[in-house]
Amino acid sequence: MNHPLGYQALRRGRVSMPGQVYLLTTVVAYRRPLFRNIDLARSICRSVHNPRTWGDAELLCWVLMPDHWHGLVSLGPNDGLATVMNRFKSVTAKGIRCTLSTLVWDRGFHDHALRHDEDRRHVARYIVANPLRAGLVSNVLDYPYWNCVWL
Template sequence: MVRYRRNFVPAGTFFFTATLDDRRSSVLIDHVDKLRGAFRMTRVERPFEIDAIVILPDHLHVIMTLPNDDADFPGRWRRIKSLFTHRLAASGAPISRNHRGEFALWQRRFWEHTIRNDADFERSADYIHFNPVKHGLVSSPTDWPYSSLHRYVRAGLLPADWGGTGEIDGNFGERGE
């Protein structure tokens, strides 16, 4: 059995992927207001910065920076997932349950990568912002409304046509899917 170890770094910056259990679902964008509310409430209770984010129909990617003397990103993810799931259930949306009677909306785990330096941050943010194109949802990253790319463009960090003119390949070192 593989023993997975998380890298707990106080004030660390991390790249995360959280995925729904049903990969055919579009519940994240269908109820994006509830997801945003879950993030807002969690940030009030347990502060963190969102450096980059994209919300896709069945998964999301986030670069998150934690405050000084705090390395508890699992607690934050537990809270975000729980708040979203309960808000969704309260709205009457059907959510299946597992054999224990627990809601079975999310995959139990999330993927995490510790950002090591500026180049790693930039590569991860590019991956996040290009992801809707990679999944065939839009032809240009700026066409996807659920992305921090728009904040980057407004701040002058990226041009408005970023990723839409073939300037990057969209592979980002991944194996073919």
């Protein structure tokens, strides 16, 4: 079976359902480790915590890695996945545009709708453990660029 590659493949079959919780991932353009830079990472984190970034969606959990971002988001009644992610990318990129004159985020994003039997807290633990699995820290609490509503 042939699997289409690229941006079109990411969008195929994508459905935005209000109230649905999604695991979302987006990468830095060209997978550059931009967020090894503390000032850029802190700027992104400030934007992530800005309520206007999410519209009517609710951000439950997130982690910013050197070259990508993961988030657990519950959609609201009005904004679909593409709107939520486009707003996220726009707001966060504008926050660092003054120090960076190049593209910040890659064009697409990956989404996974959590099934009813998937435990949100288990997925949140998986998200915040990314720096540990990547070898960036030996304890999750030592990594500064994440947050979760279940703390």
